[in-house]
């Protein structure tokens with residue numbers, strides 16, 4: 341029905357800015373894929389090319405097996421939900437949701453039925469007679485979602501749809517979107533620069549940088565086996581720790597040292613997740629000074645500074661027994677250090 345494939349997509353803007361640089365990406369029929377990456381990496385531009393709001397410089401877009409690269413937006417069977425909702429202020433919620441059907445000259449009893457259905461699904465049935473200005477941010481976002489699903493499109497595109505919501509509403513809407521995806525069985529491409537959103541919602545995550553897809557995979561495989569330092573740094577919160585040094589074939593030596601069986605002897609960067617740093621007595625360990633302890637309830641983040649000046653963050657269970665100013669030993673848990681080539685940041689394995 342709605343598989344999406346983007347093939348060798350390039351978008352060069354007037355003035356020479358390359359927004360998208362040779363991106364190939366597929367979203368299987370009924371799958372939920374997240375597109376993540378830092379600001380300016382080309383996420384919105386890809387969505388706009390898929391929706392038909394932007395003409396690619398080269399490359400192709402197929403939806404449901406049909407090439408749509410040069411078709412106008414209305415012929416693509418795609419619904420896009422934006423960060424700013426883009427509701428019509430002078431129309432009621434009912435008219436906003438029904439708008440895409442009206443434009444397609446759908447019979448009015450059919451419009452009434454489908455608006456009701458979409459509103460029920462998103463639990464906004466009681467708000468149908470209000471204007472957008474009379475709604476909260478979360479309610480507006482739900483109206484925008486209802487307007488997208490009322491058309492029953494083959495493909496949904498989301499561009500940071502939750503970033504204007506406060507933390508609690510955001511977490512709730514996140515869960516609702518996942519449930520909605522399951523119920524509709526629709527294909528969804530979801531752009532965010534919030535990697536927590538990507539990790540918790542999507543079956544597959546594509547990490548972008550500089551107009552390219554750096555790596556795509558299941559959330560946990562990106563977390564455990566990042567192919568480059570850029571991906572390792574982008575996925576995970578707090579960010580992965582890094583220390584510069586050298587690999588010797590069996591070890592990594594730097595301000596932190598650990599066993600590392602990589603064939604190359606080269607300048608390298610060791611990357612260690614916060615939960616893979618072990619703090620304890622300074623025996624067989626690098627010595628660091630605790631700079632800050634952040635209790636989060638079930639766990640604590642302990643920030644330390646090595647003698648060499650590098651700052652690290654460790655995640656420890658429960659309450660941490662250290663205070664700022666304490667000296668503490670830092671080790672890498674066995675087998676948990678990832679090594680990357682110093683120059684291009686590619687993984688050393």
Ligand SMILES: Nc1ncnc2c1ncn2[C@@H]1O[C@H](COP(=O)(O)OP(=O)(O)OP(=O)(O)O)[C@@H](O)[C@H]1O
Nearest residue numbers: 353357358359378379380381382383384385386533
């Ligand atoms: N109409 C345009 N004209 C010229 N350059 C543009 C245009 N639209 C986007 N760009 C540039 O293309 C690049 C990609 O922009 P894009 O909006 O796709 O980034 P993004 O990943 O969505 O970023 P954000 O997370 O900030 O929304 C940026 O360098 C941007 O400045």
Ligand SMILES: [Mg+2]
Nearest residue numbers: 383384385499
């Ligand atoms: Mg964007």
